[in-house]
Amino acid sequence: MTIMTKPETQASLQTLPGDDVRQIMWRYADRFDIQMVVQSSRSVARGIVAQLVAEGARNTHDWTEAKNRMFPAFDQSGITAAGLDPEYGGFLTGPRNLALSLVAFELAWVDAGAATTSLVNNLALGPIVERGTTEQKARYMSACIPPQPGETRQPWRGxxxxxxxxxxxxxxxxxxxxxxxxxxxxxxxxxxxxxxxxxxxxxxxxxxxxxxxxxxxxxxxxxxxxxxxxxxxxxxxxxxxxxxxxxxxxxxxxxxxxxxxxxxxxxxxxxxxxxxxxxxxxxxxxDIIEAVFARTRVTVGLMTSAKLLSAVEPVVRYQRGRFRGGAGLAPGSPRYDLGLQQKEDALHRLVDIWASGEAGSSLGFETARLFDAWEPYVRRKEALFAEQGITGARAQMRALRQPRAEALEYLALLGQPPAQRNEVRFAELDANPLVHYVVQESLANVLCPACKLWNTGHGTNMLREAVSLMGGYGITEDCPGFLGQKWMDAQLEATYEGPESVQRRQLSVTMTDDLFLAQYRQWITDMRHIGALRPATGACALATAMELWLWTFMHLRDAKDADGKALYQSQRHGVTFPLADALCWLLATRCQILDVLELAAKGPASPNLAGGGLEGFVNFFTDLCHVHTARAAGEVGRICAELVYGYDRHPAWECDLRGNCTTAILADALDQAMPGYSMIAEALSREFTDQPLPPDKAGPCVCMRATEAFSRRRTKLDGCLTGARLAKDRAAQALTQVMIPEALDYPA
Amino acid sequence: MADPFHIVVCGSLVPDPLQTLEPVAGAQGPGLKNETMLPAVLDPWAGHALFEAANLAKQVAGSQVWLVTLGPKAKLQQLMMTIAQKVPFQLVVLDGTASGFADAHEVATALATAIQGIPGLDRNRLLLFGGCASASRDSGVTLQLVGEQLGIRDQFLGVDELGIEPDGALHILERVEGGQYQVSRCVAPPAVLAWATGSLPEPHNNPQVGMMNMRTIMPQLQKAKPVTVGCAGIQYDTVKLPSQRRDTRVVRDVPAADIAREIVDWLKA
Known part of the structure; x- marks a missing residue:
């Protein structure tokens, strides 16, 4: 067998990613309306919002005149109108989830509180937009539209x-x-x-x-x-x-x-x-809040991710300039040019922060796009049910039983090559809006809480890392990029609009949906395919981690603990919640890989990127994927192992479970999966049989009779991490060479 | 009330000044490191001219504004996501380099040709606007050359204020030495006005204005003609950034009056 080796010298990151890159990765390169509202939001964020933070406007609980200046800025820049229907003065046609997510992302890049303020009007209007009568929509949306030229009225806030x-x-x-x-x-x-x-x-x-x-x-x-x-x-x-x-x-x-x-x-x-x-x-x-929160939680998750990505530039600048100005330090010396970036740890930690920000953003924007795609089917379903007089949650659930069965059939056909499947049946199912409704609903029910939970929870931890990379400077008001404030703010993002336990609870139910699991299985196949074409993404490792999670879930669903109690059940949060956490890692990493593939596919059509830099962006983001895949795989492996083994009672010398200890034959068998296992087991077994009391550190050896399948997968996953640290080294090296602006584009 | 003006603003993009601008020698002559990937902004002087043009068009009913720009169209498209939101205008695009090393005569010829080709443009009502300088090609002659090629003899440089008199004449304040203005009266268009900073703030972004502009801007970008301008035959011995002198002091809570007094003292010195 010949092992292909990839040369370690490859094009890498030259500049920080700009709009050309993000528009492709987050799929709004063809939406000029969204691109404009992004620019608008950015100017407000890095203008008045940054000024307010820099001036210390955050240092009071009261709503001051200075803070109130944000509202006219939101009105004048189109941020307020972005949340309104065009017939009532808005300018974005069609679903607005992606657009509003990007608005929040841009504002949170500087201050998440300002992002919240911009969104709250939409939240207040949300129930009216989703379920309001025609009269209610007309009255309140018209009242909220900013005054047009010549008007003197004050727009309403909700x-x-x-x-x-x-x-x-x-x-x-x-x-x-x-x-x-x-x-x-x-x-x-x-x-x-x-x-x-x-x-x-x-x-x-x-x-x-x-x-x-x-x-x-x-x-x-x-x-x-x-x-x-x-x-x-x-x-x-x-x-x-x-x-x-x-x-x-x-x-x-x-x-x-x-x-x-x-x-x-x-x-x-x-x-x-x-x-x-x-x-x-x-x-x-x-009925109403479900429709509203399902959407607005995504934007909250994205706010934390925006802050992680916003931390990269100030941290790089701080690292490089850390020692400049010191006595005897000449420009051109490594210590002058690189500063703290001479240290691998500082670089590796920043790579982790960046990778987490990418993964969170990818998950958030994928979810926002999903809601945009789902919305027409929601309307169609509502119209169909209204025509048929189907009202009430139970009646609707009954009515959706058949579409759900058909959706499973549809997904099975979707996974087959067109030449091999029944195209007539596939076309018939594809034309059924209720099939699409339930398929996308099953995804939305998982991705939304996953985004809210993982982006904010893990994001908060990583923001703390970012603060730590700035040393003592990080926890001062003067820290460039307001990193200290962003870290503290993230705790609220993890809490409001449904705290973490609420999201875990929702996930623990929705991730068991057969429709979701059918798509999840297909994703594993897709990742294997991507892994074959682009192994450097770590997609294959992700597929293995996804398989491990799925095996663990199926095992826990049927397994019982040492006392005979079912493991995967509603109130057993010790089982269901960690498994939900593990799933989030996988979902975020999958979205991150898909975004990089999109950049690789569509980037060449962008003259600005094709003219130079695209290859470097793709390589760097690919390395970040690999880094993050390894981290996700580690988390999933740890959580799953604990859940699979942790509910079996550990054998003791004096108990009846001695029979569960490893036999020599089994140890040999396990040695196939885990080389070296038999040696350890043999030593332990000898101690067990020959000694009346165990010596220190030689307890009875646990038999894994029922979980060889898990062990095989876990071992395979460990092997799949091959190359992940090399990817991290490359990404770290790129951070030492990337060109950054002379100064942050907002005051600090 | 004055007759409507046809205002043509010449201006293009420049790299965002916050970026690290490092001169490098390329196959096409001098350039900036990673230039294609650096974010761009509208040349600040051209921006002042555009905002003044839009303001004038708003005051004189029936007036129209065109922005004639020479630059890489993909980067111009990104730029339009911001600039198109600020004021209403029509775009005329020449797809070529926006490098600061392009020869001003070649650029002026390309711009003048494009202006002559604008459908419905009334050359007798033409006000040619632009920056009196540029953040990228600061020889300060491009607009004058365009005016010459269009046969416009009334040229005003360093304009800070334009007023329209009741008879339609132009009342123009140009910057001269010592913080003083030269006041001119131009009885009628056509005229060239190369703007300094003007007096208008940068308009707020308004996506609704942008969406209206984009209906005409996108087709213009798509059919932009490639134009070759450059520095063929010119050899640059050295290229470097202007030397900077910064005597920065960071002082908090200084009253505005004290800052103003310090500036006046500095000017007097």
Whole structure:
């Protein structure tokens, strides 16, 4: 056999990636509207937002006049209108998830609190956009549109008040904190509702003109839960409350408001019907927030990833300039030119930060694009069900059983070569919008919580790494790139719009969906194929890690612990949550590899890239993929091994489980999988049989009789890490040579 | 009210000044290291001219603005994602180098030819705008040469202010030495106005303006004609960045009045 070796000298990174690269990788090279809103958002972020942070505007909980200057900037730059439908003054046609994600990404590059402020209006409008009546959409979206030339009106701002309970009052987040009753209901007139709600941690409250609030009926004449729109001029109490003393995201206004208002029933979002004398909202609050949060959580995940990528340039500049100005240090010397970049550790850690930022961004933008693609099918499904009179969650689930079965068939056909499959049947299924609806829904249900969970959770850890690379400078207000603030802010991103446990809980359910798993299996095949064509990406290692995860999941689904209790079950978070965490690593790395392939495929058509630099970008990003694949594989291997072995009781000298200890024959067999195993086992076994009491460090040897299949996969995975550290060395070397700007393009 | 103007702004892109600009010798003559990958901005002086042109067009109903630009069209397309959002204009693209080492005469000929080819352009109502200098080709002669080739004799350099008198005449303030202005009156177009900084702030980005502009900009970019301009026959012995002198002090919380006083003292000295 001949082993092909790749030369170690290859084109590498020359400059930091610019818009040409990102537009291709994140798939908006042909969307000029999105490219413009990106530029707009960037100018606001690196202009007024950066000035506010640099001036210390974050150093108060209050919403100041200075902070308020962000709103006109958002209005003038199109950021506000980007979230509105074109018929109400917006300019982005079609789904806007990718566009709004990019807006948040650009703003968070400087300050995530500002990004939050820009998004909250969309969050407040979200229930109305998703489920509102025509009248509600017209009123509130038109009110939020920035004034046109010649207009003097002030645009409305909104806030979104969900369920945050006041701490220590005996409720949990599953209980709605607001009540609604019928205040007055005159025959032939519209009912008037009394809404009482205390909100906590409600963003935008300092300026909100209206609030979309989740409430629960406290009156037999009104059924279930709903969301209502509250206006500041409604009769009653519209108390914005005290500013929340949060430590982070100080460029977003957060209060604990109190509402006790009388509003017409027409403010119920999505409308209502009267059935047997009872007001029945058309949508429960759950129906609405599911539709809203499913989208907005992605942007939060991307905010943390933006901050990771934003850290690269300031860290490189700091590393290189670390010793300059010192006595006797001459320009041109390695110490002068490279500074801390002479040290491998500093470079390797920065490679890890960059790779994590890439993977998180890839996962986030893939999810945003998925929501854009899914949205037309959601509309089609709703229209079809409305035509057929299918309402209510259970009825819809029943109606989707057949499409789900067909979707599995569709996915099976999709994985076959066109020449070998039944093309007539495939075309028939492909034309069914409900098939596409359920296929993409199964993905969205996994990718969205994965993005929110992994990007923010792991991202926070990596931001701490970035801060540490700046030394003491990192935790000062003067740190270039505001890295200290970005690190602290990330903790809130991991928490708001559903904390990590909520995302893990959702994942632990949605990742078991057969439709998702069918696609996951196909992804393994795809990664093997990519691994054959582009082995340097580490795609093959990723495929092996994905197989290990799948095997572990299937094993845990059927296995029981030492006490005979089922392992993969709803309340067993010790099993389900780590497995969800492991999946996130795989999903993010897969998206990262796919983005690099997109760059390699489409880059040559870009004159700016083809003219020089493309090969270097592709090689560098490929190395980052390999680095990250190795990290993901390590995490997956560790988690899976712990779950597979950890619920078997360890044998002890005096217990009945001695029979579970390794026999010589089995040890020999295992030696095939793990060379050297038999020697250890033999030594341990001898100690076990000859000694009445064990010597130190020679406990009874565990038999892995039931898990040889796992061992084989785990061992294979270890071998798959071949070359990952060489990739890391190459990426580190590239960091010493990449050309960076003379200065950061925003003040610090 | 003055008759509508046809305002043609000449301007192209330059590398973002925050980038590391390192001269290198290439096959096509001197250039910058990694030039194709560096982000670009509209030449700041041309930018002032464009914003002044748009402002004038807004004041005088019926006026039109064209931006005539010579540069690599792929980079111009990226640039348009920002510039097209700022003010309404029509784009005329010449696909060629935007290198600072291109010969000003060749550039001027290419620009003048393109201007002559603009459909519907009324040369009698033409105001030729551009920068009095450039961040990349600072010989400061390109716009004058374009004006000459178009037969425009009224040329004003270093313009900071343009007013339109009731009879349609142009009231022009040009920078001269000592912080003073030369005031001129030009009875009617055509005229060349090479702008210094003007007095307008950079307009905010507005994607809605951009989307409107892009309807005409993208077709222009797609059908851009390749133009060869360069430095053929010219040999550069050395190329280096201008030497910089920075006496930077970082002082916090200094009142604006103190800063102004220090600047005045420096000027007087």
């Amino acid at each position: 806030a979104f008040a969900l369920t945050e309970p006041i701490p220590y009052v005996g409720v949990d987040t599953g209980v709605l904190g607001g009540k609604v009753r019928v205040a007055k209901w005159t025959e032939g007139a519209e009912p008037m509702l009394q809404v009482e709600k205390r909100g906590r941690f409600i963003t935008n409250m300092a300026v909100a003109n209206f609030v979309t609030a989740a409430v629960e009926s406290d009156d037999p004449r009104l059924k279930g839960t709903c969301m209502v729109i509250l206006e500041e001029s409604d009769p009653g109490i519209f108390d914005r409350g005290a500013p929340t003393h949060k430590l982070v995201h100080q460029l977003s206004s957060t209060h604990d408001p109190i509402f006790n208002l009388t509003v017409p029933a027409s403010r119920i979002i999505g409308g209502y019907t009267v059935q047997n004398g009872v007001i029945v909202p058309n949508y429960s609050h759950g």
